[in-house]
Amino acid sequence: MNRYYITTAIDYVNGAPHIGHAYEKILTDVIARHYSQRCDDVYFLTGTDEHGIKIQKTAASQGITPKELCDMNAQKFKDAWKALDIDYTKFIRTTDDYHEVAVQHIFDKLLKQGDIYKHSYEGLYCSGCECFLNPKDLTEDGLCPDHLKKPEVVKEENYFFKLSKYKDAIIKHIKDHPDFILPEFRANEVLNQLEDIQDISVSRAKSNVQWGIDVLGDDEQSIYVWIDALSNYITALGYDENSDDFKKYWPCDVHVIGKDILKFHSIYWPAFLMALDLPLPKHIFAHGWITIDETKMSKSLGNVVSPTSVLENFNMEYPDAFRYYMATSAPCGRDGNYSDDDFKEKVNAHLANSMGNLLNRTLSMLVKYFDGEVKAEFKAENLLAKKALGTVQIVKNHFDNFELAEAGLEIISLVDATNKYVQDNAPWTLAKEEKMVECGQVLTNVLDVMCVIASLIYPYCPNIAKDMARQLSFDLSTKLDDLTADSIKVGKLISKEDIKPVFLRLDSELADKGSKKS
Numbered sequence: 289m290n291r292y293y294i295t296t297a298i299d300y301v302n303g304a305p306h307i308g309h310a311y312e313k314i315l316t317d318v319i320a321r322h323y324s325q326r327c328d329d330v331y332f333l334t335g336t337d338e339h340g341i342k343i344q345k346t347a348a349s350q351g352i353t354p355k356e357l358c359d360m361n362a363q364k365f366k367d368a369w370k371a372l373d374i375d376y377t378k379f380i381r382t383t384d385d386y387h388e389v390a391v392q393h394i395f396d397k398l399l400k401q402g403d404i405y406k407h408s409y410e411g412l413y414c415s416g417c418e419c420f421l422n423p424k425d426l427t428e429d430g431l432c433p434d435h436l437k438k439p440e441v442v443k444e445e446n447y448f449f450k451l452s453k454y455k456d457a458i459i460k461h462i463k464d465h466p467d468f469i470l471p472e473f474r475a476n477e478v479l480n481q482l483e484d485i486q487d488i489s490v491s492r493a494k495s496n497v498q499w500g501i502d503v504l505g506d507d508e509q510s511i512y513v514w515i516d517a518l519s520n521y522i523t524a525l526g527y528d529e530n531s532d533d534f535k536k537y538w539p540c541d542v543h544v545i546g547k548d549i550l551k552f553h554s555i556y557w558p559a560f561l562m563a564l565d566l567p568l569p570k571h572i573f574a575h576g577w578i579t580i581d582e583t584k585m586s587k588s589l590g591n592v593v594s595p596t597s598v599l600e601n602f603n604m605e606y607p608d609a610f611r612y613y614m615a616t617s618a619p620c621g622r623d624g625n626y627s628d629d630d631f632k633e634k635v636n637a638h639l640a641n642s643m644g645n646l647l648n649r650t651l652s653m654l655v656k657y658f659d660g661e662v663k664a665e666f667k668a669e670n671l672l673a674k675k676a677l678g679t680v681q682i683v684k685n686h687f688d689n690f691e692l693a694e695a696g697l698e699i700i701s702l703v704d705a706t707n708k709y710v711q712d713n714a715p716w717t718l719a720k721e722e723k724m725v726e727c728g729q730v731l732t733n734v735l736d737v738m739c740v741i742a743s744l745i746y747p748y749c750p751n752i753a754k755d756m757a758r759q760l761s762f763d764l765s766t767k768l769d770d771l772t773a774d775s776i777k778v779g780k781l782i783s784k785e786d787i788k789p790v791f792l793r794l795d796s797e798l799a800d801k802g803s804k805k806s
């Protein structure tokens with residue numbers, strides 16, 4: 289496996305990033321970093337979705353132009369991702385010139401080949417979803433079930449895409465590739481939606497939606513925001529088919545998206561790709577949604593949490609603890625929850641008490657008993673090494689199914705087993721009994737396993753892992769398949785003044801103030 293292409297959904301810029309946006313970007317960054325430990329070249333794409341009626345209306349309500357709104361908010365997304373150490377390769381904005389031109393060509397190609405046609409239509413449009421809704425999907429009160437708003441009746445002559453032409457091919461693809469949609473339980477939902485799929489409107493009248501990409505040669509229509517948005521996954525690579533990056537990275541390994549936009553990614557997008565005669569992405573991973581204190585986030589409830597406010601409120605030097613908490617907050621594809629108390633409790637237990645203390649105590653004993661030196665006779669049979677290398681395989685398997693919380697649990701269970709090994713072998717007692725070789729062996733075995741732990745925790749907690757690796761003189765760029773659980777070198781490893789706790793317990797007084805709600 290030499291190259292890996294991974295994308296996130298691109299976020300609407302009608303507001304600032306919230307914890308749900310952050311959840312997805314953290315999941316994607318953790319996956320990208322994990323695969324950077326398995327292959328040479330990872331391309332990680334994220335960005336912002338900037339056209340459509342929702343942005344147009346928000347800008348108007350704030351008395352600014354849509355472009356001003358986009359520029360202001362796109363920057364907030366970039367700043368938040370920087371604060372969270374989201375290490376993307378490229379940030380695409382759908383208002384970037386190259387993207388707009390490529391989308392116009394994609395639309396034009398589909399029009400010329402007859403996959404797009406003009407048609408008069410009346411439907412119910414939800415600007416929150418940026419799509420027409422089927423009347424049977426509305427609530428009893430006639431509201432959009434996701435946004436709880438009444439959709440607008442829209443009567444327009446629009447361009448339509450022949451989605452129905454691709455229905456059978458998409459059903460076949462989903463059935464033939466059980467890992468196309470992950471987790472697998474979501475595939476049935478999509479197959480049900482495909483049952484009554486119809487052609488879809490792919491443009492809006494410019495008299496109603498001015499903020500969009502113009503249809504080439506028709507200045508009365510703008511291109512539907514979902515064709516515009518979904519195309520980002522190929523325009524970012526410089527699509528057309530001859531671009532070097534496109535040839536190198538397409539098809540994508542995984543689109544990481546939320547469960548609410550699965551239909552667009554597993555029905556519309558494959559159909560567009562089939563029409564363009566392009567291969568389909570290998571996986572679509574639909575994550576669940578994050579609630580706050582078990583309540584759905586909403587502006588009206590005033591419980592929208594900004595990810596950077598969590599970092600500020602807990603006075604965190606690094607985002608690692610927040611990344612770890614979010615990435616492990618829900619089993620694969622299920623909904624998760626954020627609460628200040630649970631956050632504090634979990635990261636204090638896992639990162640400070642279990643993992644951080646283990647390293648700190650072990651290095652301190654090495655300094656106390658051996659002046660920080662690993663002697664040749666300390667390198668002996670290590671019963672924990674087998675478990676550590678077994679954990680590496682289990683973690684890899686979990687990542688192949690995008691089971692990040694499950695992989696995290698495995699890592700912590702290796703930490704727990706290592707703590708138990710220390711407890712069972714009591715190196716302090718061995719030292720008291722002057723069994724110094726045995727004592728040195730126990731400590732060295734633990735430190736060897738700590739190198740594996742540093743490597744496995746790196747995608748979640750890159751700064752903590754770097755601190756661990758520095759104190760262990762371990763090369764963190766070692767690929768997962770090259771890990772040996774035998775990396776600690778004979779000789780002086782560390783001096784007292786170089787031992788530093790890798791994660792301090794979150795200050796409870798600060799934490800009790802609670803995260804700012806915006």
Ligand code: ME8
Pocket residue numbers: 296297298299300301307308309311312337517518520544545546547548549576577578579585
């Ligand atoms: O849907 N918990 O943008 P968006 C977890 N522009 N994830 C959440 C969430 C929550 N509470 N709220 C939102 C769009 N998300 C389109 C995407 S892609 C070609 C175009 C996730 O800003 C949501 O599921 O509404 C989606 O994957 C992403 O954040 C962006 O949502």
